[in-house]
Amino acid sequence: MFKPNPYRYSAHVDGNDFYGRVKLVDALLTSKNKLIWLRGNRRVGKTSTLYHILYSPEARTKYLIYFLDFGGSETYKDWSNLLRSAIFDDNDLDDIKKEIEIELNKHKDSDFFELQRLLAGNARRKNLQLLLLCDEVEAWIDTIKEDPKSGTKLLRNLRREWEKLDMRVILTATGRLSSLMRYDDELNSQLLPHTAPMFIAQFNQVEAVQLIEQSNNNEKIFVDDNTKTLIISRTGKHPFLIQYLCHEHFQDGKITPTKDDGFIVSEYLSQYFDIDFNGLTIEEKKILIELAKLNSIQSECVKREILQFQTRFNNHDFDLFLNNLKQLGMIDDCKNNRLTINNYFLFRWLINNAKSSRGKEDILEKAKSIAPKIFVSYSHKDESFKDELVTMLAGLQRRGVIDTWQDRRIESGAEWFDAIHNAMKECNMALLLVSPDFVASRFIQEKELAHLFQRRVEEGLRVVPIIVRPCLWQSEPVIKDLQALPKDGKPVISFSKENGDRDQVWAEIGKVVENFAQYI
Numbered sequence: 001m002f003k004p005n006p007y008r009y010s011a012h013v014d015g016n017d018f019y020g021r022v023k024l025v026d027a028l029l030t031s032k033n034k035l036i037w038l039r040g041n042r043r044v045g046k047t048s049t050l051y052h053i054l055y056s057p058e059a060r061t062k063y064l065i066y067f068l069d070f071g072g073s074e075t076y077k078d079w080s081n082l083l084r085s086a087i088f089d090d091n092d093l094d095d096i097k098k099e100i101e102i103e104l105n106k107h108k109d110s111d112f113f114e115l116q117r118l119l120a121g122n123a124r125r126k127n128l129q130l131l132l133l134c135d136e137v138e139a140w141i142d143t144i145k146e147d148p149k150s151g152t153k154l155l156r157n158l159r160r161e162w163e164k165l166d167m168r169v170i171l172t173a174t175g176r177l178s179s180l181m182r183y184d185d186e187l188n189s190q191l192l193p194h195t196a197p198m199f200i201a202q203f204n205q206v207e208a209v210q211l212i213e214q215s216n217n218n219e220k221i222f223v224d225d226n227t228k229t230l231i232i233s234r235t236g237k238h239p240f241l242i243q244y245l246c247h248e249h250f251q252d253g254k255i256t257p258t259k260d261d262g263f264i265v266s267e268y269l270s271q272y273f274d275i276d277f278n279g280l281t282i283e284e285k286k287i288l289i290e291l292a293k294l295n296s297i298q299s300e301c302v303k304r305e306i307l308q309f310q311t312r313f314n315n316h317d318f319d320l321f322l323n324n325l326k327q328l329g330m331i332d333d334c335k336n337n338r339l340t341i342n343n344y345f346l347f348r349w350l351i352n353n354a355k356s357s358r359g360k361e362d363i364l365e366k367a368k369s370i371a372p373k374i375f376v377s378y379s380h381k382d383e384s385f386k387d388e389l390v391t392m393l394a395g396l397q398r399r400g401v402i403d404t405w406q407d408r409r410i411e412s413g414a415e416w417f418d419a420i421h422n423a424m425k426e427c428n429m430a431l432l433l434v435s436p437d438f439v440a441s442r443f444i445q446e447k448e449l450a451h452l453f454q455r456r457v458e459e460g461l462r463v464v465p466i467i468v469r470p471c472l473w474q475s476e477p478v479i480k481d482l483q484a485l486p487k488d489g490k491p492v493i494s495f496s497k498e499n500g501d502r503d504q505v506w507a508e509i510g511k512v513v514e515n516f517a518q519y520i
Contacts, residue, residue, distance in 0.1 A: 003253040006214050006221065009043070009243035014051040016216040019239070020207030021049055024200060029059055033196035034168045035159070039175065040200035041276045041328055043240035046172035049200065050133040053170070060094065063131035063168065064123035071136035074143050076154055080112040087115065096126060113161055120165040130167040137171045141179055148460035171195065174279050175328075201238075201329025202342065208237040212246060212255070221246075222254040231255075236343030238329060244269070265348045273349040276330075282371065282401050282517075283321045286311055288330060292341055292350035301334030312399075372517045375427035376406040377448045379437035385468040385492060386433055392506040393513060402517045417447075424451050429462045429516055432479070435469035439476060453478050462516060466509060468492045485509050 008017060028036060028049075040046050053059050054067045066086045073082055088101055088108060100122050107118055116130075123130040144151035162169050171177070203211065212228055214221045223231075227249075235241035249256050265273075277285065290310045294302040308318045322339075325331040332342045341347040374393070378386045386406060396402045405427065410419045424430070430452045438444055455461040465484040467473060470491050474480045486492060486505050495501040 005247055005250045006217065007243045007247035007250060009240055009247055012047040012051055014048060014055060018048055018052045019211045019216065020203050021045065021052070021200070024198065025049065025053060025056075027198060028053065028170055029062070029168075031196065031198075034166075035162055035195050036168075036170050037177065037195045037197045038170055038172045038200055039177070039197050039327075040172075041174060041279070041330075043272065044200055044202075044329070045239050046200055047135050050135055050170065050172060053131075054133060059131075060096075062129065064096065064100070064119065064126070064128045065131045065133065066119070067133045067135065069135045070139040073139050074146055076112065080110075080115070083112050083115050084108065087119070096128075113157070116161060116167075117165065120167050123167075130165065132167065132169045134169060134171045137173045138176050141176065145460055148456075174276075175324075176279055199327035201327065203237045203239055203242075205232070205237065208232050208235075208239075208242060211239060211242050221250075227255055234344040236329070236332065236346075238343055240272075241269075241343060241345060265345050265352065269345055270349060273346060280325075281321065282399065283311075283313065283317065284325055286399075287313075287318075287321055287325060288341070289350055291331065291339060292347055295341055295347060296351055301338035301340045304337045304339055307339060371400050371403045372428040373423070373426050374402050374404045374513060374517075375423050375430045375452075376404065376433065377430060377438075377444060377452070378406070378433035379435060379441050379444065381437040382433050382435050382468055385435075388492075388502070388506055389431070389433070389466070389509070392503075392510045396510065396514055396517065401514060420448070421451070424448065424455075427461070429464065429513065431513070432463065432465045433468045434465045434471060434473050434479065434484070435467075436471040438468075439471050439473065449478055464512065466492065470494075485512065 006017070028038065038046055038049065050067060054065055059065060066083070068082050068086055070079075070082065073079055087097075087104060090097070093101060100119070103122065104115070104118055107115065110118070116132075120130045140151075140155060143154065202208075209228065209232070210216070212221070212223055212231060231242060231245055235245060246255055277288070280288070287307065291302060291307055294307060294310065308315075311318065313321065322331065326333070330342050330346060332340050334340055341350065376386060376389065390404060390406065393402065393404050397404050405423045407416075407420060410416060432438070432449075432452075452461065452463055456463050463482060465473065465479050465482050467484055467486070467489050468491060470493075473484065473489070486495070486508065492502065492505055495505045497503075
């Protein structure tokens with residue numbers, strides 16, 4: 001008798017096809033934090049978890065729940081249409097939602113914020129709390145790119161509304177969501193720090209076995225113990241990889257045994273790892289590649305201190321990046337403070353792509369080559385301050401986190417203005433060393449600032465004034481509205497070199513640049 005293949009890896013799952021995540025779902029629904037970012041790599045089950053909550057009878061006793069897929073929704077008008085569709089076009093409404101649909105029918109033309117307020121009010125009257133399940137919110141990045149000024153204002157207002165309405169919101173996104181930090185300091189202070197991250201990664205042992213055996217179905221799938229063990233060890237209990245492997249090896253109602261060398265990194269899986277890898281910071285990429293190389297040489301778990309030595313990161317940074325990779329399910333702990341790549345397929349992909357060969361660039365070198373470009377605009381009378389800044393950023397430059405450009409990099413014989421123009425055109429961030437001579441420079445005002453601020457308006461270029469000497473910068477139309485550094489616009493020159501205060505100021509400025517570069 002023919003049995004359909006029950007394993008699904010190219011779309012979300014729900015109902016009996018949803019496995020595990022019991023503790024995670026409970027945390028999402030009961031956490032004291034009402035604004036939650038469910039963070040994870042692609043195909044790890046973020047969307048499936050939201051659908052599971054949406055249709056959960058238990059969740060519906062406490063919440064009025066609406067699912068919003070923000071993928072492809074770039075404008076506020078798109079958002080409003082999205083919420084209208086969830087309210088008025090859903091064919092799977094329970095009795096409460098049907099009542100609300102009738103009550104709100106006269107408000108069909110209302111916008112997103114107004115509809116959200118009406119839903120929250122209706123939920124309270126029914127002794128429920130409004131819960132919005134917001135999927136694929138990386139689209140907000142495109143919203144801001146389209147119009148940086150109105151986009152950042154929209155997201156600030158959104159968080160304020162959520163807090164005011166005392167509702168629960170669950171956002172799903174990969175680490176790319178952090179790139180919102182590059183567009184607006186106020187947005188960062190208003191949104192991301194108030195969003196509690198919860199990571200979603202691999203299954204535990206019991207959940208992995210249940211998925212392989214399809215234990216939710218009336219008739220379990222037969223899998224011999226050796227094959228089951230091999231699937232779990234090779235996938236690192238990653239749900240997508242389990243579904244993929246079982247789907248590929250499902251035949252006649254069972255999983256057919258396969259030899260260890262039967263597990264290959266297909267083109268499909270390569271594309272999957274490509275996207276996840278490109279979503280990491282330079283530092284996280286370096287840790288993964290170095291660990292894969294060490295795993296390959298030693299054929300065993302790697303001591304933590306050896307990996308840290310190879311990557312040359314200090315304790316704080318190493319712990320931070322390593323913890324993110326663990327939370328994302330890309331690195332696992334072994335016994336005795338040792339580490340390993342989570343699964344065989346990721347390990348093979350890293351090894352295959354980290355090898356340099358003729359005509360093929362090393363993936364880490366390629367990542368470094370596209371490091372964010374930082375343009376430094378300054379008056380030559382402030383060259384000493386420029387040198388202090390470049391020195392502070394030298395470590396980030398060496399590690400490939402940024403690529404700092406200033407006019408002393410122009411090669412002999414090169415067209416001077418063309419080189420500056422190209423650097424401004426290609427930069428991702430501009431640092432302005434502001435002083436009386438900077439303000440007085442006609443070339444800087446007409447040739448550099450005019451171009452940089454045009455890009456800021458049209459493309460959302462990050463422009464940061466650094467006040468190096470006292471001047472009337474608050475009277476300059478194009479600079480006065482920007483958040484200047486150091487704090488409160490206190491000039492760098494006012495900080496003493498002798499007691500280390502000057503170095504501390506440059507270090508704080510360097511941290512701003514580093515944070516920007518990590519999430520670009």
